[in-house]
Amino acid sequence: MPDTGRNPQDVANSAADRGIPFMTTQIDKIVGQVSSIILGKERQIRLAFACLLARGHLLIEDIPGVGKTMLAHALAASLGLGFQRIQFTSDLLPADILGVSIYNREGRGFQFHPGPIFNQVVLADEVNRATPKAQSALLEAMEEHQVTTEGETRRLPQPFFVIATQNPSNQVGTFPLPESQLDRFLMRIELGYPDTEAERALLQGQDRRDLLEQLSPCLDVKTLIELQVRARRIYTSSALLDYVQELVNYTRRAADYVNGLSPRAALALLHAARAWALMDGREHVVPEDVQAVLPGVVGHRLVPAGQLTRANGVDIAEHLIKQVAIP
Amino acid sequence: MTAPTISLHNTVWLTAALALIAAPHAERLPAWVMVLAATLALWRIYLGRARLELPRRPLLMVVVAGATAAVFLYYRTIFGRDAGVALLIVMLALKLLETRSQRDALLLIFLGYFLIITNFLYSQTIAAALYMLGCVWIITATMIGCNHTQLQQGYRNQLRTAGLMLAQSAPLMLVLFLFFPRTAGPLWGLPHDAHAGVSGLSDSMSPGNIANLSLSDAVAFRVEFKSAIPESRRMYWRGPVMWDLHGPTWNVGRYYFDEPKYQGLSAPVEYTVTLEPHNKPWLFALDLPGQVPPRAKMSGDLQLLATAPVNSRTRYEMKSYLEARFGADENPLALDRALRLPPASNPRTVEFARGLRQKHPDDKALIREVLAMFRNEKFYYTLSPPLLGEHAVDDFLFQTRSGFCEIYASSFAVLMRAAGIPARIVTGYQGGEFNPLGGYIIVRQADAHAWTEVWLPGEGWVRVDPTAAVSPLRIQSGIAAAVPRTDPLPLFARGAYPWLRQLRFTWDSLANNWNQWVLGYNPERQRWVLSRVGIDEATWHALAVVLIVATGLIMLALLPLMLRTLKARVNDPVKRAYLRFCSKLGRKGLPREPAEGPSAYAARLSRLRPELAPKVSAITRLYVALRYGAGGSTAALRELEQQVRQFSA
Numbered sequence: 001m002p003d004t005g006r007n008p009q010d011v012a013n014s015a016a017d018r019g020i021p022f023m024t025t026q027i028d029k030i031v032g033q034v035s036s037i038i039l040g041k042e043r044q045i046r047l048a049f050a051c052l053l054a055r056g057h058l059l060i061e062d063i064p065g066v067g068k069t070m071l072a073h074a075l076a077a078s079l080g081l082g083f084q085r086i087q088f089t090s091d092l093l094p095a096d097i098l099g100v101s102i103y104n105r106e107g108r109g110f111q112f113h114p115g116p117i118f119n120q121v122v123l124a125d126e127v128n129r130a131t132p133k134a135q136s137a138l139l140e141a142m143e144e145h146q147v148t149t150e151g152e153t154r155r156l157p158q159p160f161f162v163i164a165t166q167n168p169s170n171q172v173g174t175f176p177l178p179e180s181q182l183d184r185f186l187m188r189i190e191l192g193y194p195d196t197e198a199e200r201a202l203l204q205g206q207d208r209r210d211l212l213e214q215l216s217p218c219l220d221v222k223t224l225i226e227l228q229v230r231a232r233r234i235y236t237s238s239a240l241l242d243y244v245q246e247l248v249n250y251t252r253r254a255a256d257y258v259n260g261l262s263p264r265a266a267l268a269l270l271h272a273a274r275a276w277a278l279m280d281g282r283e284h285v286v287p288e289d290v291q292a293v294l295p296g297v298v299g300h301r302l303v304p305a306g307q308l309t310r311a312n313g314v315d316i317a318e319h320l321i322k323q324v325a326i327p
Numbered sequence: 328m329t330a331p332t333i334s335l336h337n338t339v340w341l342t343a344a345l346a347l348i349a350a351p352h353a354e355r356l357p358a359w360v361m362v363l364a365a366t367l368a369l370w371r372i373y374l375g376r377a378r379l380e381l382p383r384r385p386l387l388m389v390v391v392a393g394a395t396a397a398v399f400l401y402y403r404t405i406f407g408r409d410a411g412v413a414l415l416i417v418m419l420a421l422k423l424l425e426t427r428s429q430r431d432a433l434l435l436i437f438l439g440y441f442l443i444i445t446n447f448l449y450s451q452t453i454a455a456a457l458y459m460l461g462c463v464w465i466i467t468a469t470m471i472g473c474n475h476t477q478l479q480q481g482y483r484n485q486l487r488t489a490g491l492m493l494a495q496s497a498p499l500m501l502v503l504f505l506f507f508p509r510t511a512g513p514l515w516g517l518p519h520d521a522h523a524g525v526s527g528l529s530d531s532m533s534p535g536n537i538a539n540l541s542l543s544d545a546v547a548f549r550v551e552f553k554s555a556i557p558e559s560r561r562m563y564w565r566g567p568v569m570w571d572l573h574g575p576t577w578n579v580g581r582y583y584f585d586e587p588k589y590q591g592l593s594a595p596v597e598y599t600v601t602l603e604p605h606n607k608p609w610l611f612a613l614d615l616p617g618q619v620p621p622r623a624k625m626s627g628d629l630q631l632l633a634t635a636p637v638n639s640r641t642r643y644e645m646k647s648y649l650e651a652r653f654g655a656d657e658n659p660l661a662l663d664r665a666l667r668l669p670p671a672s673n674p675r676t677v678e679f680a681r682g683l684r685q686k687h688p689d690d691k692a693l694i695r696e697v698l699a700m701f702r703n704e705k706f707y708y709t710l711s712p713p714l715l716g717e718h719a720v721d722d723f724l725f726q727t728r729s730g731f732c733e734i735y736a737s738s739f740a741v742l743m744r745a746a747g748i749p750a751r752i753v754t755g756y757q758g759g760e761f762n763p764l765g766g767y768i769i770v771r772q773a774d775a776h777a778w779t780e781v782w783l784p785g786e787g788w789v790r791v792d793p794t795a796a797v798s799p800l801r802i803q804s805g806i807a808a809a810v811p812r813t814d815p816l817p818l819f820a821r822g823a824y825p826w827l828r829q830l831r832f833t834w835d836s837l838a839n840n841w842n843q844w845v846l847g848y849n850p851e852r853q854r855w856v857l858s859r860v861g862i863d864e865a866t867w868h869a870l871a872v873v874l875i876v877a878t879g880l881i882m883l884a885l886l887p888l889m890l891r892t893l894k895a896r897v898n899d900p901v902k903r904a905y906l907r908f909c910s911k912l913g914r915k916g917l918p919r920e921p922a923e924g925p926s927a928y929a930a931r932l933s934r935l936r937p938e939l940a941p942k943v944s945a946i947t948r949l950y951v952a953l954r955y956g957a958g959g960s961t962a963a964l965r966e967l968e969q970q971v972r973q974f975s976a
Contacts, residue, residue: 235957239902255334258378284956288924305378325921 023227024281029218034074037211038067040198044189046279047296048075048163052224053231053275056186056268057142057162059127059300066191068165072123073212075163079224080217081120082157086138088130090175094137098147112149117141120221121161128166128174138162139181159224179303186268187296227278234274235284242327243287244270247294250324251302257316258303269297287326294321333432335375337472340482341432341439342368342423344466348442349416351458355449357401360413363394367420387425394421412445432473439466453841464489495885502877506857508870509850527605528566528754528775530579534719537754538710538731543772546603547756548611549839550768553597559758560802561649563614563778563790564770566755567607568628570664574672575719577737577752583661585627589615589653595646601842602641608632611755611770613647614790620645627661628751629653640847655787657749662782665749673720673741680745690748690783694791697742701735701796704728708735708798732801735793736777749782753790758805765836774805900964901953908946908971915976925951939976946970 027049034045048071051058060068069085076083086097099115116122117138124138141147142162146155164185167174182188194202205211244266252260261269270285272293277285295317302316333341346368353361367390374381394417395405402410419438426432443459443466468482468489527547528540548564569577595617602610610623610631619625620643623633633641668677687693707729715722715730720738723730736752743750757776759768778792795802844852862869909919909928917935919928929947933940949967953959 235955237955237957239899239954253334253336255375255378284952286924286926286951286955288926291922291924291927322922326924 020278020281020283023223023230024279026219026223027227027279030078033078033215033218034071037074037208037215038071038191039202039205040194041067041071041191044191045071045075046276047187047189047293050272050275050279050293051187051296052079052159052161053227053278054186054268054271055159055228056271057164057184059182059185059188060163060165060191061168061188061300062165062191063168066193068191069123069125070208070212071191072121072163072165074215076121076123077212077215078217079121079219081159081161081221081224083121083123084116084119085123085125086116087125088127088134090129090131092130092134094134097134097137098141098149101150110150112152112154114154117147118154118156120157120159121163124162124164126166127164128176130175132175132178135175135177135181138164139184143184159221159228179301182300183262183264185300186272187293188300189296190299231271231275231278234277234282236270236274237284239327240273240285240287240290241270243324244273244290246327247290247320247324251298251320254323256304256319258305261298261301265298265301269294272297291321333426333429333473337432337469338375338423338426339372340469340472340485341426341435342372344462344469345419345423345435345439345442347465348439348446348459348462349419351446351450351455352412352416356409356413356416359397359401360416364416364420367417367424371423371426381425381427384425387421391418391421394418408448412448415442415445429473433470436466436470436473439469451846453838456841456845460493464493467492495888498881498884499878502874502881504848505853506870506873506877508867509848509853527607527772528609529607530567531576532567532569532578532733532737532752532754532777533576534712534715534730534734534737537733537775537777538712540775541710541731541773545772546835546838547605547770547772547774548600548602549842550601550759550770551599551766552768553599556761556768557596557613557649559805560795562758562768563753563776563792564611564756564759564774565614565616565629565631565753566609566611567753568626568630568780569752569754570628571667572669572672572737572741574669574717575715575737577740579630580664582626582630582632583628583658584624585658585661587625587627587629587653588656589617589629589648589651591615591617591648592650592652593648595648597644597646599642599644601839601847602637602643604638604640606636606638608634608636610637610641610643612645613649614753614755615648615651615653617646617648617651618644627658640842642843642847642849653787654782655785657782657787662749665751665782666744666747668741668744673718673745675718675721675725676738676741677745679724680742683742684746690781693746693748694743694781697739698791698793698796701739701793706735706797708732708794708801732794733777735797736779739791739793740779743779743781751780753778753780757792757802760805762832762836762839764832765839767839769835769839901950901959901967904964904968904971905946905950905954908950908974911971911974912976917976925954936976942970942974946974 031042031045031049035042038045048058048060052075060071062068072085073083086092095115097115097117099113099118101110101112103109104111127135127138141156145160146153148154166177193199202208247269248261248266251257269290273285273289276289276293277283280289282289295315298317298320302320304316346365349361349364371381373379395414398410398414398417399405402413404410405414415438419435419442422431422435422438426435440463443462446455446459449455464486468485471488471492472482472485529536567579569579571578571580596613598613600611610620610633612631614629616625616629616631619631620633622635623631623643625631683693683696687696705728708731709729710731712730712734713727715727715734719734720741723734723738724742733754740750740752754775754777756770756774757778758774759770761768776794778790778794780788780790782788792802857863857869857873860873862873905925912918912932917932923931925947929943932943936943946967949963949970953963953967
């Protein structure tokens, strides 16, 4: 993986725009705060944050107990956003997510009681334990940023960020998300076990829940939306677009994958790379940004085939990065 | 990192290229070989399309063993030309079936180039060479496709690049062809089965032999005359001479090598013969051959015999006397042999000949009488005569009375021998066709002919052609004019359509040049070419110098072209400057990985060579800003170019 540490020179270079260093400082602060709760996972935290800045949704896939829920909590708390958690179970109904209309006795007819989806950060916990019906209710809301029930369309709050967690699909009792729905998530990340040092710190330190309550928001909603707008405007040169296209073309042409990346995936890659560049304090995207977000963006979209399947342990994204030269 | 896998696109290309290369072998190899190979190839494509696993090794081993056994059982060997090619094709198809990685594909491509060469073991015509050139083009395009796994390569791009490569290598090929030292013979022997199925005259003659040969329009030899071309009726190309009659069949019998004594009565005709391989020792020359070509000898009856069968196209200078007197003092043993007849055969002919002898004590008068009989009575000249029985000459003379030149020659010789005049049969070719485009004579198998020679005291051996008596047209205008129109003659031997004739001449002229200058490019020709460039001594030394100089000149000529394409590929000055920076570091053992971003590269360099860090990061910062940032300035570009120029690792 390329070095993702921020180059101070780059910051100085873009000093003309006073907004960017300020924003970067804010982002660093949040990442630092969340990192103090989820130890040794700064990379994943940055990816999660990039996902938020790119206005995408995040899927965290890992075994229970590695801090998936904690990460979602910490992110929401640090951002000062409204947070709601939905525990997905096999008897969950779409109404449990979207809300229901209940008759109001005072005579005003039916009144809509919004469901937990009407929050800025929604944690859909163990999303693959619910039936496809409930899953699709969530995923449609994610895609449209609005909810339509009983003929009425209601917009979801801004910003709107869904963090879904799921257990690896080989675990018992799951309804794995189909590929078409996986595509709705901008990124999928895995947390993995902490390293020895981080784990020791975790064991020695305070209870995580207490720490979570002590967190104070360090970014207001206005700034966050500003950052999201800013991320959209990060410049991508034609040389960089060439690189993105070559990456995508390789997945379509090589025999290593069942299907190539879709144009939506290419867009996702570009948006994520823009957010990453912003977090790095740059006004333009460089190939390293693309490489940094690539594992998160393509990991759940590419199904390995041919030689790659048998070669266990070869990371799909790393393989892709190595195969495609930077033009 | 795993080896790069080969994509379906490239697999299909590879299979198609190999199929094209192997296609000409289809008519030479047994059908089962081609069917097996095609099945294996299609199986591979199917597995590739369906994204299925390729067969495992044990299964392949079984197929390999089975195929080898089948080839062995069919040919009784696995060596030699046919069996070798069959085995190669089956193994190629099997290799295709286990081709997973790029490395396998490249191996197959090189084997494909080899398979192209095997086609020349069978055919070396212009058409074959053009076809193989096309194959080289396609397989080179395939190789380009396999090597560029990362680039989006359309088939047009691949073909264009391959064509460009071939065009660029053509001058080098020409230089190597012209100036690489040549040996007199082939560098290695062809497999023993390489010359099967070549037609031509043989050492025996039965009724029907030459008529069969007349159905072939294959070229026997081509002749360039140094002086005026003799009339068609005087062109008797002498070949095997038959002495011994057994049943209906004449044989050459034993050669005898008495010094032939002859006396030229006219100025000699000088010419050069380019003889097609016919797998027999005879070299053909106009009657009467006045000199012996190198690596050949002349028998007592004026047959020119090469020391080895003519297996490759052979070119020799000749001199002949069209008017000559020879064999006046012939060996009595030979004369005795020229009188022998098999006992109790052709009794009616023998009786008829005795009657003639009593009527004409003079040899010449007797010969005239027989020829007059052929001319005036109802004898027919045809390619498809009725069948003859045990006493072929009797049947012919007294019943069927229609036949081709060999039966006329045969009957005449039997009549002469029975009448006590020594006679023998000479086979060869008569006439030939003048190609006005190339200025040479083409003699085809269809021109094959047989005539007789009789020995007259005081005059020696005299040619008598009974065919000329029965069908003067044959001798004056060639075979097409002489036989009935209904007789099956090859298209090329017919002269009916002028445009066809013109086309035929053009094509044959091309083929002749190809034979003379490409296939027949031998040390003599090479010496001639060298003398044209001012080198008289064609030593290996001189050739090496010429080779080096010519190659160098070609490289120099191609250099601007290559530089231009290199430049054109990187027409972005920013990228060019950065690549220059990278190549400077690359030379110091710090190359940039293709997939390594500039900042990542700079970080790695700073770790490995901390003293370079300030310069490296300055250049990288400029490059990244120019290439990926918005609105780079010319000043920044100049700055980058200057820093790269000054940079040294």
